[in-house]
Amino acid sequence: MHEARQAQQFGYEVSPRPAADSQPAREVEGxxxxxxxxxxxxxxxxxxxxxxxxxxxxxxxxxxxxxxxxxxxxxxxxxxxxxxxxxxxxxxxxxxxxxxxxxxxxxxxSGHAWQVWPCRVEQRAHERPKFTAKRMDEVIGVESFRDFRDGAAGHRIHLLAPDGAVFRTYFGVMSDDAWHGMADGLGAVWVCGDLRFTTLMWTPGAERMWPATPESSVPELETIGVTEDRTGDRMAEPGIVDDITRSAARSALSLWLG
The missing domain is CATH 1.10.287 (Helix Hairpins)
Known part of the structure; x- marks a missing residue:
């Protein structure tokens, strides 16, 4: 599970076992x-x-x-x-x-662990995924494509580094409950897969997982929770991203241990 190394280096939670062994995966599987x-x-x-x-x-x-x-x-x-x-x-x-x-x-x-990332999400009602319907069905199942076909909004999901900068950006069709669970577009998302390719994402309590494909270029996005000191070096202050990370870690550990 070398692809989770970046999350671990950032100090983010990574499940000790494959995602398939977690309770959320079993519930969605059912x-x-x-x-x-x-x-x-x-x-x-x-x-x-x-x-x-x-x-x-x-x-x-x-x-x-x-x-x-x-x-x-x-x-x-x-x-x-x-x-x-x-x-x-x-x-x-x-x-x-x-x-x-x-x-x-x-x-x-079965081949990847859950990684818990702080994120910022933007709803994109008129954008289309860069993957095809067939690719979506192969990854997650027909219900995701039906959601999008029936007019569900797409979402740009920005995974955040500890200093609040955008680490990687994905596009997918989040479930409505996952989107509405974000406070002003900020929250945490569980990611399963190699971050270079299409992954599965989920948030605790969401009805379903959804596929998310990385974008080739990261759009400009304001940094969250970041200040600069007088020397110009970038610094992370205890703030929004830290709070999200700590809260998400507690939630993840309770689900993994439960």
């Missing part, structure tokens, strides 16, 4: 598996409807009726059966996609 079960149940219903409709087609063909009504009924029921089969195939595809998303996410959670 919700994702419930989504998969619902998709499978829906697929079975569509398959049953398709089978019943096909049986009706065969029955109409077997019943001696006037050729006109029989042909019309056959065509109608055949089209219905085809529609159900198409819906079944689409649902099965979504189910397979959900399974792959769970597997990909579990590999990430």
């Amino acid at each position: 919700r994702m598996r419930a989504i998969k079960r619902d998709a499978d149940r829906h697929a079975r219903k569509l398959a049953l409807l398709a089978g019943v409709t096909l049986a009706a087609v065969l029955a109409v063909q077997a019943v001696p009726m006037a050729i006109g009504p029989a042909l019309a009924a056959t065509v109608f029921l055949g089209l219905m059966a085809l529609l159900f089969l198409v819906m079944f195939a689409a649902t099965r595809g979504s189910g397979r996609q959900a399974i792959k998303a769970i597997e990909d996410r579990n590999r990430l959670l």
Whole structure:
């Protein structure tokens, strides 16, 4: 877990075990598996409807009726059966996609620790993620993409160094409860993954994790909790970032130990 070295050098909390072993990951995993079960149940219903409709087609063909009504009924029921089969195939595809998303996410959670970073978040209602829908689904599952597709705002997430300067910036679609839990856009975020690539993020109590992709360039952002002494050297004062870090550390330790 060498990718967590920077967080440790900053004095930020890093989970002693892989993220998959934490209670939050297990809870989110349970919700994702419930989504998969619902998709499978829906697929079975569509398959049953398709089978019943096909049986009706065969029955109409077997019943001696006037050729006109029989042909019309056959065509109608055949089209219905085809529609159900198409819906079944689409649902099965979504189910397979959900399974792959769970597997990909579990590999990430199993191979990396949680890192707890202070952050500043900016909501970007009209911006789009730099990763594709397929990439999002591979990392986190279909519910994140649906949130964004349905008009959910994107967020620029700035991880902060101890002096309040921006260390790295990511873009993702935070869950609403995570965003509203930030005080004036300031708070702490749990990060899982290599900081050079797409990571999973979460905040304690949030309904879901979300993928976040690093931006190639960090935009200008005012420094938080930083002053300069008379020699011009940059100094961190006990302030907002320190308070966030201490509070986040207490919360993380209670969840990891609990």
